[in-house]
Amino acid sequence: MRFYEYESRRIVERAGIPVTQYGFCTTPEEARAAAERIGGPTVIKSQVLTGGRMKAGGVRFADTPDEAAEHAAAILDLEINGHRPVGVLVDPKAEVEQEYYAAVLWDGRAKRPMMLFSDMGGIDIEQVAEEHPEHVGRGHLSNLLPISDFQAKEVVARVGLTGSELNRATAVLARLARLQRDWDMTLAEINPLARLSDGSFVALDAHMEMENEAVFRHRKALEELGVDLSDPREQYEPSEFERNVKAIDAADHRGVIQGKDHGFHGNLGLVIGAGGGSLTLTDAVRAQGGKPANYSEIGGNPSVAKAKGLAMEVLKKEGVDKIAVMMSIVSNTRVDIVARGVIKACLELGKDPAETIAIFRIPGAWEEEGYKILDRYGVEYCDRSVSMWEAAGRAVAKIQGGGASANGEAS
Amino acid sequence: MAILLSEDFTFIVQGITGREAVNLTKECLDYGSKVVGGVTPGRKGREVHGVPVFDTVEQAVENHGGPIDGSVVTVPPAFAKDAVFEAIENGIKLIVVVTERIPRRDVAQMVELADLRGARIIGPNCLGLIAPGICKMGGIGGPAKDAAKAYQPGRVGVMSRSGGMTTEISSSLTAAGLGVSTAISIGGDAIIGSTYAELMPLFEADEQTEGIVIYTEPGGRMEAELVDWRERNDSRLPIVAFMAGKFMDDEEMRGMSFGHAGTIVEGKEDSATEKIARLEAAGIPVVERIDEIPDRVKELLGVAA
Amino acid sequence: MSVRVDDVFIGIELTDEAARDPELARRLEEACPVDIFKATDSGAEIVRENVDECVLCGLCLDAAPPGAVTVHKLYDETTLAR
Numbered sequence: 001m002r003f004y005e006y007e008s009r010r011i012v013e014r015a016g017i018p019v020t021q022y023g024f025c026t027t028p029e030e031a032r033a034a035a036e037r038i039g040g041p042t043v044i045k046s047q048v049l050t051g052g053r054m055k056a057g058g059v060r061f062a063d064t065p066d067e068a069a070e071h072a073a074a075i076l077d078l079e080i081n082g083h084r085p086v087g088v089l090v091d092p093k094a095e096v097e098q099e100y101y102a103a104v105l106w107d108g109r110a111k112r113p114m115m116l117f118s119d120m121g122g123i124d125i126e127q128v129a130e131e132h133p134e135h136v137g138r139g140h141l142s143n144l145l146p147i148s149d150f151q152a153k154e155v156v157a158r159v160g161l162t163g164s165e166l167n168r169a170t171a172v173l174a175r176l177a178r179l180q181r182d183w184d185m186t187l188a189e190i191n192p193l194a195r196l197s198d199g200s201f202v203a204l205d206a207h208m209e210m211e212n213e214a215v216f217r218h219r220k221a222l223e224e225l226g227v228d229l230s231d232p233r234e235q236y237e238p239s240e241f242e243r244n245v246k247a248i249d250a251a252d253h254r255g256v257i258q259g260k261d262h263g264f265h266g267n268l269g270l271v272i273g274a275g276g277g278s279l280t281l282t283d284a285v286r287a288q289g290g291k292p293a294n295y296s297e298i299g300g301n302p303s304v305a306k307a308k309g310l311a312m313e314v315l316k317k318e319g320v321d322k323i324a325v326m327m328s329i330v331s332n333t334r335v336d337i338v339a340r341g342v343i344k345a346c347l348e349l350g351k352d353p354a355e356t357i358a359i360f361r362i363p364g365a366w367e368e369e370g371y372k373i374l375d376r377y378g379v380e381y382c383d384r385s386v387s388m389w390e391a392a393g394r395a396v397a398k399i400q401g402g403g404a405s406a407n408g409e410a411s
Numbered sequence: 412m413a414i415l416l417s418e419d420f421t422f423i424v425q426g427i428t429g430r431e432a433v434n435l436t437k438e439c440l441d442y443g444s445k446v447v448g449g450v451t452p453g454r455k456g457r458e459v460h461g462v463p464v465f466d467t468v469e470q471a472v473e474n475h476g477g478p479i480d481g482s483v484v485t486v487p488p489a490f491a492k493d494a495v496f497e498a499i500e501n502g503i504k505l506i507v508v509v510t511e512r513i514p515r516r517d518v519a520q521m522v523e524l525a526d527l528r529g530a531r532i533i534g535p536n537c538l539g540l541i542a543p544g545i546c547k548m549g550g551i552g553g554p555a556k557d558a559a560k561a562y563q564p565g566r567v568g569v570m571s572r573s574g575g576m577t578t579e580i581s582s583s584l585t586a587a588g589l590g591v592s593t594a595i596s597i598g599g600d601a602i603i604g605s606t607y608a609e610l611m612p613l614f615e616a617d618e619q620t621e622g623i624v625i626y627t628e629p630g631g632r633m634e635a636e637l638v639d640w641r642e643r644n645d646s647r648l649p650i651v652a653f654m655a656g657k658f659m660d661d662e663e664m665r666g667m668s669f670g671h672a673g674t675i676v677e678g679k680e681d682s683a684t685e686k687i688a689r690l691e692a693a694g695i696p697v698v699e700r701i702d703e704i705p706d707r708v709k710e711l712l713g714v715a716a
Numbered sequence: 717m718s719v720r721v722d723d724v725f726i727g728i729e730l731t732d733e734a735a736r737d738p739e740l741a742r743r744l745e746e747a748c749p750v751d752i753f754k755a756t757d758s759g760a761e762i763v764r765e766n767v768d769e770c771v772l773c774g775l776c777l778d779a780a781p782p783g784a785v786t787v788h789k790l791y792d793e794t795t796l797a798r
Contacts, residue, residue: 109632111519111602126678143519144527184514213488213672214514235666263663275599275670276573279628279655280701286658287699295669299575303750304768328579329561331553332434340725340768347724365553369772373725376791384582387702 001210002233004047006089008206010225012190015179017172018202020094026087031072034090035065041093044071048083049233056080061093082237094204099192101125102173104141104180112140115155115177117169121192135159141177149174168201169193183221184214236262241294241313248309255302255333257310259294261317266291268358268399269314269323271307271342273298277328277388284389285324290396293320301333307341308348315349315356322355324395327362329384335362335370343377354378358398361391413542413593414568414613414620415505415531420546422481422505423448423471425494427459431550432485435509436460441555442547447475450494468501481505483539483549491535492517499530507549508534508604512672518602525604532604536671538574538596551596552578565590567708568614568648570607571626572599572633572671576655580624580704587705589714592620599628599671606633608640615646622708623650627686629659630674634686638693649711651704652690652697657683720788723767727788728752734784735759747779772796 003011006024013019023034024047035042046058053059058080062068072088099121107114117137120128129136137158139151152174156166172193180188189207196202210218215229222229232238238246245259270292272281278297285292294314298307314323325342327333339360346353360374363384374381382391426432427449437460439446448471449464451457457464465471472479482498484491484506491510498506499521506525508518513535525532533540539549543562551574552558561582567589571577574596581591595610597603607625614620627634634652641650656674658664660682668675676682687697698707709715720729734740741760744753750769753776754761776785777798787796 106515106519106601108601109636111522113519143516143523181516184516186515211515213512214516216489217514260667260669262667263661274573274575276571276576276626276628276655277579279573279659279670279674280576280653283655283657284701297670328573328575329582330575331557331578332550334771337771344724344768365557372789373791384579385586387583387700388579389700389702 001212001215002049003208003210003227004049004086005045005205006047006087007225007227008208009089009203011179011183011208012203012206014225015175017175017179017190018200020092020202020204022092023090024087025072025090026076028069028073028076031088031090032065032069035062035068038090038092042068043091043093044068044075045089045091046075046078046080046085047087047089048080048085049235050081050083053080058085091204094194094202095197096192096194096204097197098195099204100169100195101128101191102169102176102193103187103189103191104177104185105187105189107140110140112143113177113180115139115141115152115173117155117159117173119159119161121194125191141181147174147177147181152177164199165195168195168199172201172203183208183218184211185209186211241317244313245296245310248306248313252303252306255298255300255306257302257306258297259310259313260296261294264292264294266293267319267321268395269293269317269320270296271298271311271314271323271325272296273327273333274330275299277326280328280388281326281392284392285396288389288393288396290392290399293317298327298338299333301337302341304337304340304344307338308344311342311345312349315345315351322358322395322399324358324392325360325362326388326391326395327364328388330362330364332365334366335364336366336373338362339370339373343373343379354380358395359391361386361388412617412619413545414610414617415540415593415595416542416546416548418545419445420480420548421445421447421475422483422548423450423468423479423503424462425450425468425482425484425498426486427451427462427464428454428457429485431509432483433459435483435485435550436462438550438554438558439547442558443555444546444548447471447479468497468503472501478502481507481548483507483509485509488513492521495521495532496524499524499528504530505548506530506532506604507537507539508532508598509537509539509549510534511536513600515600515602518600518604522602522604533595534598534600534604536600537598537603538577540593540595541591542593543591549596550574551594552581561585562594563590564592566592566619566621566712568592568617568620568623569594569626570597570610570623571595572597572628572673573626573655576626579701580626580653583702583705584624584708587709589705589708592617599673601631601673601675603673607637608633611637611640611644611646611648614648615644620648622712623648624704624708625650625652627652627654628656628670628674629676629683629686630668630681632680634690635680638689638695641693641695649708650695651707651711652695653701653704654683654687654697660684719762721762721764721767722788722790723764725789725791726767726770727790728762728767728770729786729788730760730762731784734780740780740784743779744776744785747775749773749775752776774798
C-alpha cells in the first residue's frame with residue numbers, strides 16, 4: 001500500500017523522527033493559514049500517488065501566504081497523469097547545509113531488512129551506489145532480535161560520519177529501522193534527510209510503502225493517522241472490466257478469478273490460469289503473434305457461475321469475438337466445471353461456443369467429463385499431449401485465419 | 412533416492428480440519444504418504460480420514476512416540492507464523508507452508524528461526540513436494556492417481572515458483588521418458604524458505620538426479636543467487652530454465668504484479684529480460700517455449716531425443 | 717409423475733413422492749454441497765440457478781431412497797441414479 005507524502009510525513013513524525021513544520025491542506029484558505037503559521041517562504045506540493053509532480057506544475061514556491069493560497073488553488077485543480085490530488089502539502093523552504101539518504105528495505109536474498117545510508121542525499125540512490133559505492137553504507141538486521149542503535153551507528157559510520165552528525169544520523173536511522181519493522185513497510189525511505197544550519201536533522205521528504213498482506217494488522221493505527229483505507233490507491237484507474245471481474249470474484253467464495261486489461265489492447269480474449277500458467281500462456285500468445293485483449297487467472301476450483309462470469313466479461317470487451325480457454329494441468333480446479341462456465345457464457349451472450357471458443361486446453365481433474373461437454377458443443381479442445389505453447393498457437397492461428405476481428409487487427 | 416523425502420518419512424498437517432487440508436490429507440494418504448497426525452486447536456479427539464487430530468504439535472509427537480519428520484502448514488495467514496514456530500520448537504525439520512498472503516516479516520522470522528534450529532522451510536504459497544513413487548507432501552499433483560500420471564520416478568529434479576507449473580513441467584518430463592527425481596513447488600512469494608540455490612546442494616548429493624529444470628518469473632533475485640552458487644561450486648548438474656511473464660517487461664506493466672505476489676519488480680535486475688541474460692551468461696539455457704524443456708534436458712544429458 | 721428442472725448441462729428429477737417428503741427434503745438440502753435442494757414445509761424445491769453447479773458427487777442419491785432422485789447429464793444423455 002502506497003502512502004501520500006503527507007501520510008508518510010505523519011508516520012515518520014510518529015516514529016520520533018524530526019520533520020518540518022508542514023501542513024496538509026485541502027483548501028486555499030487552509031494553505032494560507034499554514035503558510036502564515038510557518039512564516040517565511042514555502043513550498044506547495046500536490047498530494048498525488050504518481051511521479052512527475054515537478055514537471056507537471058504540481059510543486060510551486062511561494063514567498064507570502066497569499067501566494068501560497070493562490071498556488072494551492074491552482075494545484076488542487078491540477079490533474080497529474082490522470083490522478084486528482086487529495087490535497088496539498090505546505091512546507092517551509094528549509095535552509096539546508098547537507099542532504100543525506102536513509103532507507104530500510106527488504107533484501108530478498110538475505111531474507112532480512114537492510115539499512116542504507118548515504119551522505120549524498122537528494123539524488124537517485126542506485127546511481128550513487130553505482131558511481132560512488134564508498135558513499136553508501138549498508139547493514140542487515142535480524143528478524144528475531146531487537147534492533148540495536150549500534151547497528152545503525154555502524155552503517156552511518158561506514159560512510160565516514162563522526163561527531164554530532166554521527167549521533168544525530170544514528171538516531172534517525174535506528175528509528176527508521178524500527179518503523180520499517182513495526183509498520184511492515186516494504187520500503188521506508190527518507191530522501192533527503194537534511195542537516196540544517198543549526199546542525200539539526202530533519203526528514204524533508206519520506207516515501208513509505210506498506211506490504212498489502214500486512215495492512216490487516218495496522219488498521220487501527222492507520223485510521224488514527226487519518227489514512228483512508230477505502231481508497232484503492234491503484235497506480236491507475238481500474239477499468240470497467242477489472243471492476244466487474246473483481247465484483248464477480250467477491251460475490252462468490254468458491255475459487256478465485258482475476259482479470260486485468262491495463263496495457264492490453266488486442267482482440268484475443270484470454271480465460272486462463274492459474275498463476276504461473278497465466279504468465280506462461282500470455283507470453284505464448286504474444287510470442288506467436290497474438291494480441292491478448294486481457295490477462296486473467298482462474299484458480300482454486302471456481303463455481304460454474306464464476307467461470308461463466310469471467311468468460312462473459314472477457315467476451316463483452318470491445319473488439320473481442322473469440323476467447324482462448326487454457327490452463328496448465330489442473331489438480332484442484334475441475335475441467336468440466338470450467339467447460340460448463342465458458343460454454344454458458346457464450347450461450348447467454350447468444351454466441352456459438354464452437355465459433356467463439358478458439359481453443360480449450362485444460363488437462364487434469366475431471367477432464368473426461370469436461371471433454372464430453374466440449375464434444376457436445378463442438379468446441380475444439382486438447383489434452384496434455386498438446387503443450388501450452390501449441391495450444392496458444394492454435395488460438396492465434398484461428399483468430400488470424402478468421403480475419404473478421406472487429407478492430408481489424410488480424411493479419 | 413530422491414531428496415528430503417523417503418519411504419519412512421512421517422509428517423503432520425497443521426490446520427488439518429480446514430476444507431483444503433482435508434483434501435490434501437486424503438490425497439497424501441492415498442499416495443502412500445505417512446500422515447501421522449493433524450493439529451487444529453480445540454479439535455483434539457477427532458479424526459480426518461483416520462488421522463488423529465490434536466490440539467498441539469507436542470501431543471502429536473507424543474502420540475507418535477518419537478520425532479516427526481515434517482509438517483504441512485495450512486492455517487490462515489495471521490496464524491501461520493505461530494504454527495511454524497510451534498513445529499520448529501517441537502523438533503520438526505521439514506515444514507511446508509501452503510498458506511498464501513503471509514506478511515513478509517512473519518516469513519522472514521520463520522526462516523531465521525528455522526536456520527537457528529537446523530530446520531528447513533518450503534514455501535510459503537506453495538503446493539509442497541513429491542518424490543515420485545515414494546512420498547507426496549502437500550497438494551502437489553492433486554489426487555493420488557493424477558499425481559501418479561504426471562510424476563513418474565526418473566532423473567530430473569524440478570524446482571518451480573508456480574505450483575501448477577511444477578506439475579505441467581513434470582508431466583512433460585514423464586511423457587518424454589525422463590521422469591522426475593523430486594519436484595518441489597518452492598512458492599511464489601518475495602521471501603521463501605528454500606530458494607533454488609539453497610536446494611541445489613541436496614540435488615547435487617542425490618545420485619538419482621542427473622539434471623535440473625527450474626521454472627521462474629520476474630521479481631526477486633533468486634536466479635542471481637543460483638548463478639552465484641554455480642560459479643562457486645563445481646556442479647555436475649546441467650540446468651534448464653523457463654521464464655514466464657516476459658510480457659511484464661512492457662512499459663505499461665511497470666510496478667504491477669501478476670500471478671504471484673513475488674512477481675513485483677522492485678528494481679531493474681528483477682525483470683525477465685535481465686534474468687534471462689544473467690542465466691544464459693552463466694551457461695543455464697532459458698528455453699523460449701515450455702515444450703522445449705524435455706528435449707533440451709535430453710540434449711544436456713546426452714540422451715537420444 | 718415427477719418434478720424435473722433442467723438447466724443447460726444438468727437436470728434434476730425427483731419422484732412426486734420424494735418431492736412431497738419434508739424429512740427427505742431436509743436431508744437433501746443438507747447433503748448437496750451446491751445448494752440445489754431447498755427444504756420447505758411441503759417438501760423439496762429444486763433451486764434452478766444452482767442446478768448447473770452440480771458436481772456429480774452423488775451425495776443426494778445416497779441421502780434418498782433408491783430411485784427417488786435422478787441426476788441427468790444433459791450433455792451426454794446419461795443419468796446418475798441409485
